[in-house]
Amino acid sequence: MINLFDHNNQAAADLLASLRQINQATPTIFIEDDGWLPEHTESPWSYFCEQGNSGQPLYFDRLALPDLWEIRGTNHAAEIYDDDRLAGQIIYAWPAEKRLIKEVKWFDRQQRLRSVDHYNRYGRRFAETIYNLAEQPVIKTYYTQDQHEKIVENLVTNDILLNGQFGEIFNFSNKTAFVKFYLQQREFDLSQVRYNSLSFPFFVSLNLPDNGNDILFWQEPLNQAIPANMSQILQNKAVRTKQIIFFEKSAYEFVKAHLPAETNVDLQLLGYLYPHHRLNHGGQQILIMTNSDQLEQIEPLIKELPEFEFKIAAVTEMSAKLQELQRYENVRLFPNVSPIVTEQLWQTADFYLDINHQAEIKNAVRTAFDNNLLILGFENILHAPRYVAQAHIFKSAEFQQLAALLKKCRLEQNFLQTQLKLQHLTANEVSTASYRKLLTGEHHAKR
Incomplete structure (x- = not known):
């Protein structure tokens, strides 16, 4: 069995992290190599070039x-x-x-x-x-x-x-032939190829002997149309691929509603096992990461929430506009924030406001999610909406409702935990038991 992924991106990283939690992550091969593949993975390029795994990135x-x-x-x-x-x-x-x-x-x-x-x-x-x-x-x-x-x-x-x-x-003659040669040279067990793309990973699966039991991990949404290569699978023309596991509920339901009557392919819905680094303690610290001095409704929120401490951090110097916020007793600024201080901020805050205009820094929303901070924001700004529950997204004029939700979370621990569960469901988080049931041979039901 191997995992054959296309590109080194966030979706692949989330899938790999989930598989690692059930000890199903090795061997994992990436067809495209950007030079920054996750540890304990490889590519055909890195294997043949014997690039090694020692040294430091170049400053x-x-x-x-x-x-x-x-x-x-x-x-x-x-x-x-x-x-x-x-x-x-x-x-x-x-x-x-x-x-x-x-x-x-x-x-x-x-x-x-x-x-x-x-x-x-x-x-x-x-x-x-x-x-x-x-x-x-x-x-x-x-x-x-x-x-x-x-x-x-x-x-x-x-x-x-x-x-x-x-x-x-x-x-x-092409990348498919090159990857197939690589797999043969590595002498991997190819009885099951788990792949996450209908591009080259799918083409490789098509070019292997028919006696396999492959799985397509489909991590993308669908725009009201089934891709041609997926149709080929559903029509039993890609004989190795016996199962498609979806990570987007809308995509799963759309394909399920448009299945060919004769399909032998098993469809399943799964999610991710996210590596939450800590618990949320329902404290009074709110974190904002920004490289912009444009923070939506920041002063009204500061005034509405005097019992909360706002910690605003940037990796650069801060403008006079941001520095003016220090006149409020419940605001602390962290210009030119160091990696050590940044980590301390993630460990001590329990709420994250995604209210900064312009680009996101330090992958802030995802990092907040991984550290179990409750994430709230305004709909005109959201940088990563897949990690923010709909109940935690407000119009700009609704800053008082946002503040009221924060106050209730601080006062009612059960309410806070319910909001965190909503956040996890929005990001399609599932249990380890679900993964084991579906991917370790315990689950055999059809559709």
């Missing part, structure tokens, strides 16, 4: 440059200058405020993008993408630890060349 000012070139960095990105010419741009890995290099874009003298260096979590340049004069990607080359060329992917024809261990060259 932005450690990038080697020609003499007299300079880097001008902020908390969001950095630019590389040759005198007054913009020569490159550094893209940070998440979270951006740590300023760790994920990609470096290089421009020619006409300001055209000509190449991108890709850096991994161990501080090494593991790949390079070349662009043509129309700024279209044409070739991506993957390197070993000592910067020898190992894999060349033609992004126009989709061909992939692999330099073998003994000087031989393997030529694959």
Whole structure:
């Protein structure tokens, strides 16, 4: 059995974390490798390039440059200058405020993008993408630890060349063939492939022997139409895939209502096992993370909730507008907040207000969810609504109702716990027992 995921994104991370809680996370393979894959996972690229797992991410000012070139960095990105010419741009890995290099874009003298260096979590340049004069990607080359060329992917024809261990060259017509070869080289048990995409993971499943018992994890919503590749599964034309597990109730119900009469595919609805780091104690501390001084209805809320302490943190300096809030006794400001202090804030607050305009910082809403803070916000601002219960979303003019809910949570522990359960249900949280029942062979019912 293997888990075959497409991209390294939040959905895959949530699924992987859930599988780890029931000891079903290994082996997990990602087809696309951004250099920052989760620990104890791999990709065909990392395997053949023997990239290792030692070293530290490269801090932005450690990038080697020609003499007299300079880097001008902020908390969001950095630019590389040759005198007054913009020569490159550094893209940070998440979270951006740590300023760790994920990609470096290089421009020619006409300001055209000509190449991108890709850096991994161990501080090494593991790949390079070349662009043509129309700024279209044409070739991506993957390197070993000592910067020898190992894999060349033609992004126009989709061909992939692999330099073998003994000087031989393997030529694959597409990524599907390359991944299949990798799986054979690794000698994995392929009796069950659990995959989460109808792109290359599905194509790989189609190209394996028919005697498998595969599962599609479908983590996306559906726009009132069943994808063509899913229809192929439901029509029993992808014989290995015996089950589809949905993580969105609306998608599950839509497909269930449009099933072909002859389908042999089992449909199930599941959710996630989130790693809550702490309990909510129903205290009086409210946290707001922001890099903007535009906080919706902040002063009316401060006045409505004098018994609560508002802690407002930013990874940058704060404007005079925010500093003015210190005139209220129940407000504390944390400009240029350090990682250590940030962690302390997450551990001591029990409520999070998603009321800051502009971009979210530090993945704040999800971090609040993981730390079991009750999340409330205004509908015109929400950064991550999937973690906020509908009962906790207010119109801007309804700040008094928001404040009233907070007061009730502080006074009534049972009410607070009910609101937290609503929050967990909104994020589609389920029990460990549900996972074990469905994924460890105990559940066999059809639809």
